[in-house]
Amino acid sequence: MTDLGWIELALTAARPQALGALLRYFRDLDTAEEAFQEACLRAIRTWPDKGPPRDPAAWLIFVGRNSGVDQVRKRAKNEPLPEEAAFSDLSDAEEDIADRLDNAHYRDDILRLMFICCHPELPNTQQIALSLRIVSGLTVPQIAKAFLVSDAAMEQRITRAKARIARAQSEKRPGDKGVVGFEAPDAYERAARLKTVAAMIYLVFNEGYSSGVNNPDSLTLCEEAIRLVRILLRIFPAEPEIMGLATLMLLQHARAGARFDEAGQIILLEQQDRSLWDKKLIAEALAMLDKAVRHRSGGPYQLQAAIAALHARAEKPEDTDWWQIDLLYQALEHLQPSPVVTLNRAVAVSKAEGPEEALALIATVAAPLDGYFYFHGVRGGLLMQAGQKAEAREAFDRAISLANSPAEAAHIRMQIDRLGEVGT
Amino acid sequence: MLYAILCYAHEETVFAWSKDEEAAVMEKLYALQEPLAKAGKLGPVGRLMPTTAATTVRKGRDEPLVLDGPFAETKEVLLGFYTAEFETLDEAVTFAKDLSAVNPGSSSYEIRPFYVFHPGDAQVGAGGAS
Incomplete structure (x- = not known):
């Protein structure tokens, strides 16, 4: 070098x-x-x-x-x-x-620097862009590339976000919502900052994870998010939820090389070539999850990490412990009720019990998820398994109309093709 | 004599290497190891996972404490090491606690998972430190 x-x-x-x-x-x-x-x-x-x-x-x-x-x-x-x-x-x-x-200060310094990028009035994309610029030190062209926008547009986005923060800092009094204090925070404030920053880091990761298909440059965001969570862990080594977040991102990123085929089509977890999963990242993640579990203080990131870990531990898809995954999703539903969590649980239920039980479960979240691509995709898949071809076709058509990317639409079309092969 | 060579570096930079940089360094490292490996003189070689994956068991006067993170004191020095396979971190912690109970006085045990680069097949030779 x-x-x-x-x-x-x-x-x-x-x-x-x-x-x-x-x-x-x-x-x-x-x-x-x-x-x-x-x-x-x-x-x-x-x-x-x-x-x-x-x-x-x-x-x-x-x-x-x-x-x-x-x-x-x-x-x-x-x-x-x-x-x-x-x-x-x-x-x-x-x-x-x-x-x-200044060792006494430095962990609060780092946390404050990250936290100041999470101003509540900034939309998610601006929070992500700002923290990549300020905390990570990525250049504007690097960030623009990850977001598939022009340098000028990204420059403007970051300048606006910074101006917004500067205005909040100067107009309001310390203690007001969105104003970041410069004195050392108390334990309560520190915990609240940590939670906000963790959510921001996961946003950075997801931005990279979800656009990885169309844009390999966005994978930088996943790597950057992992770097940021490691920094957080080094300064707050005993926070089980931060360990959970680190585990979750490491496990998801470990699959990066197996998630898309050469044509850029999505490959579902079950069909992925597991030899392409990054064993080193998985090993680190499992070690981290072990550390988190020792604290006996669960949380949403740890539960999601534990679910991802069960997938990572299964050498073949049929080795997956779906029953355990169902239990973990139930715990997650309890802690953080959301129709999307229920939808994910339905997939585990379909594996552990069958498509009919899963269809009954997702019927409970049909209303809130009606405009959601994945809902109709999953529902179509379950109907296909249950042999209800016409209904499956309808659900798939609905999914295509809601697809967020050409890859998502193409993936559903593949399912429809399979539908033709399934006997009634 | 069997030697342990302990490698110290800035982990933030090492773990920030790109895949290409990593591959280039590894190639050179393997080239260095190869003659030793061929002669049957190489012991286990690995890279420790990031310090964020570390747990430390610390024995003072009272019950040993289990702390997240690497060993951070400067008064004690590295006196020895074990490499062993454990199913869970709890098993490793229990073993470290047992070690601390046998060793009189205060002591600390940093538990760090590691990636194996070479399993090692060195036998302690005639001039060995056994």
């Missing part, structure tokens, strides 16, 4: 901690980002000769802090009325290099 390649990886790895600390000093995202950028440029200039520092994040925080202070001073000369908040930590910033590590 070249020097620059190594430095780039080191800068990316140090980014959440360094930028998070700079955000705490300057209380302004733009100033913090400029300071971080300046520190990175300095790193690229000096590290190849002097060698990398032992603690790259500490180095970047120290250098970024000084350059940021210079910037704030310059601006202060030009602007007659500086904002007090921008100066509140200046004395702090000039303290001796000895306290540069």
Whole structure:
């Protein structure tokens, strides 16, 4: 690997901690980002000769802090009325290099940096784009590619999202909804931030997971989400739900190489070539789930992870423990009632008991899921298994009309073709 | 003499390698291992899973504590290691607790699953450290 390649990886790895600390000093995202950028440029200039520092994040925080202070001073000369908040930590910033590590703060710094991207008024896609830009440090063209939009459109989306956050931070008082405080959060606030950030990371993952078929670049998002959850786990090592989320994403991502055929068609779990599943990711995921289970404190991510783990453990589809999966879905329904969870449980029920029982179950969620592609796809499949060909055909037609992508529609057409082969 | 060579590196960068970078490094590593393996002198080789997969059993005066995460103290040093197959993390934790009960004084046991690169077939030789 070249020097620059190594430095780039080191800068990316140090980014959440360094930028998070700079955000705490300057209380302004733009100033913090400029300071971080300046520190990175300095790193690229000096590290190849002097060698990398032992603690790259500490180095970047120290250098970024000084350059940021210079910037704030310059601006202060030009602007007659500086904002007090921008100066509140200046004395702090000039303290001796000895306290540069700030270990007591850094996990809250990283959490705050992630949390600030989750402003409740930002739509999901903006939260995802913003955290990829700010926390992960992906470039605008990289993010644009993952979303299949133009660079200019993505630039605009991110600029708007940042402006929205800056407005919320300046207009409202601390404590208002959507305003992120810069003091260390209490345990309750910390737990709430962690939950929000976990949901955001899963959004990043799902964005990549669901668009993987049309756009291989979006798989970067899955990898990035896994990197982010590992960062969270390193700073909050004893949170079973974060372990559950990590497990879930590792297991889903382990199947990336088996989910689509060469023509880009979806291959269902049952038909996937399981030798293409990534054994290393699965091994890590199962180890992680074991850790989570030891806490005896279940949650939605852990339950979904446990379900995914039962699939991962089955070497052949017929080895799948559907009965156990049904039980886990029941627990999930109890914890987080949702028609989609019931729909997923129906698949397990059909395997464990039969299509009639599953059809009876999904009849209970037909109304809320009537506009949902997967509902009609699953229902069609169950009707086909039950030998009700005409009804199956109807359900499949409905699914095609609701398909979100050509691949989804093509997949249902394949089912319809199979329908022709099934005897009545 | 049978040696253990312990590898230390920045995990965030190592686990951020692309598939190509990973493959390139592995190829070079295998090339280095091969002569030893052919001579029957290579023991088990592997890469530890990320520290996020680690659990630490810590024995003080009281009952051993089971903590999530890697061993993080600096006063104690690495004195030995086991590699063994366990069905569950609980089994591994129980074994580590048993070890701690036998070892007098305070001690810590980091439990890290690992990927096997080479199962190892080195026998402790005539000059071996047995």
